[in-house]
Amino acid sequence: MNRRRLEEKIMLGVISLLAIISAIPIFAIIINIYSEGLKYVSLSFLIDFPPPPISGGAGGIGPALVGSLILIGLATVIGGAIGFFTGLYLSEYSHTKLAQYTQMFLQIMVEFPTIIIGLFAYSVLVAPLKRFNAFAGAFALSIVIIPYIALNVREAYKSIPYTLKEAAFSLGLSYPKVYLRVLLSTAKRGVLTALLIGMAKAGGETAPLLLTILGTTFTYFEGLDQPINAIPLLIYNFALSPYERWHQVAWGASAVLLTIILTIFIISRLVVKEVKI
Amino acid sequence: MMMGKKLVLVVGLILAVAVVSLSLLLGGGITTDTVTTQTVIQTVTQKQVAGTINGAGASFLNPQMQAWASKFYELTKGRVKVNYQSIGSGAGQANFKEGLIDFAGSDPPLKKEIYDEFQGKSGIIQFPVIIGTIVVVYNIPNIETQKLRLTGEVIAKIYLGEIVYWDDPLIKELNPDLNLPHEKIIAVHRSDGSGTTRVFTAYLSKIYKPWKEKVGSDFTVQWPVDQLGNGVGAKGNEGVAAAVQQNLYSIGYVETAYAYGSGLKIALIRNRNGQYVIPTEETVKSSLIELTKILPKAHEDWSKIFPDETVDPPGLKSYPIVSFSFIILRQDYDDEIKVALLREFFTWVLTEGQKKENIVPGYYPLPPEVAQIGLEGLKLLR
Numbered sequence: 186m187n188r189r190r191l192e193e194k195i196m197l198g199v200i201s202l203l204a205i206i207s208a209i210p211i212f213a214i215i216i217n218i219y220s221e222g223l224k225y226v227s228l229s230f231l232i233d234f235p236p237p238p239i240s241g242g243a244g245g246i247g248p249a250l251v252g253s254l255i256l257i258g259l260a261t262v263i264g265g266a267i268g269f270f271t272g273l274y275l276s277e278y279s280h281t282k283l284a285q286y287t288q289m290f291l292q293i294m295v296e297f298p299t300i301i302i303g304l305f306a307y308s309v310l311v312a313p314l315k316r317f318n319a320f321a322g323a324f325a326l327s328i329v330i331i332p333y334i335a336l337n338v339r340e341a342y343k344s345i346p347y348t349l350k351e352a353a354f355s356l357g358l359s360y361p362k363v364y365l366r367v368l369l370s371t372a373k374r375g376v377l378t379a380l381l382i383g384m385a386k387a388g389g390e391t392a393p394l395l396l397t398i399l400g401t402t403f404t405y406f407e408g409l410d411q412p413i414n415a416i417p418l419l420i421y422n423f424a425l426s427p428y429e430r431w432h433q434v435a436w437g438a439s440a441v442l443l444t445i446i447l448t449i450f451i452i453s454r455l456v457v458k459e460v461k462i
Numbered sequence: 463m464m465m466g467k468k469l470v471l472v473v474g475l476i477l478a479v480a481v482v483s484l485s486l487l488l489g490g491g492i493t494t495d496t497v498t499t500q501t502v503i504q505t506v507t508q509k510q511v512a513g514t515i516n517g518a519g520a521s522f523l524n525p526q527m528q529a530w531a532s533k534f535y536e537l538t539k540g541r542v543k544v545n546y547q548s549i550g551s552g553a554g555q556a557n558f559k560e561g562l563i564d565f566a567g568s569d570p571p572l573k574k575e576i577y578d579e580f581q582g583k584s585g586i587i588q589f590p591v592i593i594g595t596i597v598v599v600y601n602i603p604n605i606e607t608q609k610l611r612l613t614g615e616v617i618a619k620i621y622l623g624e625i626v627y628w629d630d631p632l633i634k635e636l637n638p639d640l641n642l643p644h645e646k647i648i649a650v651h652r653s654d655g656s657g658t659t660r661v662f663t664a665y666l667s668k669i670y671k672p673w674k675e676k677v678g679s680d681f682t683v684q685w686p687v688d689q690l691g692n693g694v695g696a697k698g699n700e701g702v703a704a705a706v707q708q709n710l711y712s713i714g715y716v717e718t719a720y721a722y723g724s725g726l727k728i729a730l731i732r733n734r735n736g737q738y739v740i741p742t743e744e745t746v747k748s749s750l751i752e753l754t755k756i757l758p759k760a761h762e763d764w765s766k767i768f769p770d771e772t773v774d775p776p777g778l779k780s781y782p783i784v785s786f787s788f789i790i791l792r793q794d795y796d797d798e799i800k801v802a803l804l805r806e807f808f809t810w811v812l813t814e815g816q817k818k819e820n821i822v823p824g825y826y827p828l829p830p831e832v833a834q835i836g837l838e839g840l841k842l843l844r
Contacts, residue, residue, distance in 0.1 A: 234532075235528075237531075240529065240819075400547040402528065402544070403514070403545065412545065412547075422548055425521075426525065427699070427703070428525060429723075
């Protein structure tokens with residue numbers, strides 16, 4: 186008896202320790218990024234153009250920040266619309282062959298290397314239009330996030346008790362009313378979380394942007410058919426340079442990006458707190 | 463039942479399409495706005511045009527381009543926006559070929575195939591805008607910077623794997639005063655396709671025949687030292703600089719700005735006249751005196767001359783691994799505003815832009831004769 190207790194205790198201890206260890210990197214990253222980057226962040230840092238490497242002012246990440254917000258917004262709208270209805274279909278018509286195959290493909294897509302999606306966007310939206318453009322970037326990002334949104338929306342709808350659906354249909358409501366009014370009001374937290382996860386994913390991706398948006402220095406937004414910048418792309422370019430000032434901008438930009446992503450996650454946590462039926 | 467299914471699908475599809483087209487419309491609206499503002503400014507300042515030109519290419523050129531673009535943005539009060547993105551010379555040339563960018567920056571001039579393709583079509587203008595140098599860097603704890611002396615032949619033999627240890631007689635002979643360690647040399651090189659590698663290997667090919675026969679010169683080459691397990695590949699100038707910093711007893715080659723930026727030790731290299739030199743204003747100037755006589759015109763093919771003929775130039779104090787960075791333009795653009803912007807910006811780059819206050823440390827300005835090549839070339843722009 187005693188020995189069993191001891192074994193249990195040891196086991197629990199080891200597992201808890203491992204759990205703590207696996208959570209350490211996230212804290213290490215947050216502390217590292219903020220301690221290195223926060224000191225460069227100011228209002229003008231959020232607005233100004235990126236600086237030249239040596240002379241001139243301190244500069245900022247204005248075009249990249251604006252670009253990132255536009256790309257996140259657009260990708261969430263496109264990816265959200267498609268992902269939501271796909272998820273709805275997967276949940277409500279899960280018995281159909283189409284739904285089963287779609288779900289399988291979406292699960293593969295989650296694991297897809299995002300650089301390949303960027304290459305795809307390049308070949309269908311950059312090369313034929315003869316210009317790097319913001320829409321190609323948003324398109325690539327929306328493809329990246331569709332499977333995340335669809336699969337999470339599916340979970341949200343799946344979790345609704347069947348009785349509620351039955352009740353709604355028994356009132357003689359039409360399908361759109363049942364799915365988009367009655368059930369959505371129940372599943373909305375789950376759906377919102379799905380969209381927020383998609384947003385965070387879109388905000389942090391670099392690879393799909395490397396081949397699509399080119400990047401800008403002195404322009405915030407000149408149309409969806411023109412190049413645009415994004416924070417991950419700016420970090421990638423500046424962190425690799427030999428100049429101290431560009432490294433500082435990259436650190437500051439990392440702190441801003443991390444703040445955006447953490448904010449989205451905190452909102453999604455608050456949303457999820459409790460699902461009331 | 464079937465009706466309902468279809469309805470959900472159709473509604474979904476319509477919504478998705480509506481959302482996408484709405485967002486496109488929104489973007490389209492804003493684009494028109496920019497165009498109208500551009501024309502307004504155009505009429506106010508008469509001949510002067512406003513707008514953005516997009517370029518991409520060589521990472522080596524990037525810091526200098528950003529300095530120029532930023533200065534020019536200030537000078538024109540935001541009228542001319544030059545957007546240059548560092549994606550590498552190879553990618554820059556490829557994107558230029560596809561017509562995705564207005565101009566390309568490249569360490570080597572345009573490849574022969576691409577140059578030929580543009581002949582009879584929109585034509586090519588290519589000219590040097592800045593001079594760079596490649597330095598050999600090392601990491602030996604007890605040897606200070608600018609103390610180690612090397613020759614092209616010894617460097618070639620290290621990368622061939624024929625010289626394995628730092629205290630090899632061939633290195634000792636050049637450095638009788640240094641206490642060289644009996645340690646294996648880790649030879650760091652670029653793993654990605656790179657203009658720096660192209661120029662560096664052109665130098666080794668020119669100076670040491672066996673290198674030319676066994677390895678040759680290209681954006682990427684098969685490094686014999688890798689087969690012996692003493693080679694390390696790294697991505698980008700910054701990657702090589704980092705690899706040399708992290709590996710004791712290593713050697714590498716980087717663009718000068720990266721060597722200074724990361725505080726690496728720089729080797730003295732023997733030039734044609736037996737002088738041991740590092741890049742300075744004086745040694746680079748000396749390298750360029752003879753070089754300028756053999757350079758082609760902006761509309762001609764440069765690929766034969768550069769870098770194979772331009773490395774290891776004559777001149778008493780010449781630094782041997784000098785390199786140009788090129789700007790590549792088409793002769794024909796179907797957009798008049800772009801032509802005016804390109805002409806205005808690059809004319810400034812080749813004149814005012816070459817003044818000391820506009821040059822980033824680690825780069826060297828063009829001699830007036832070389833800048834003239836570009837200025838002549840810009841006349842072909844239409």
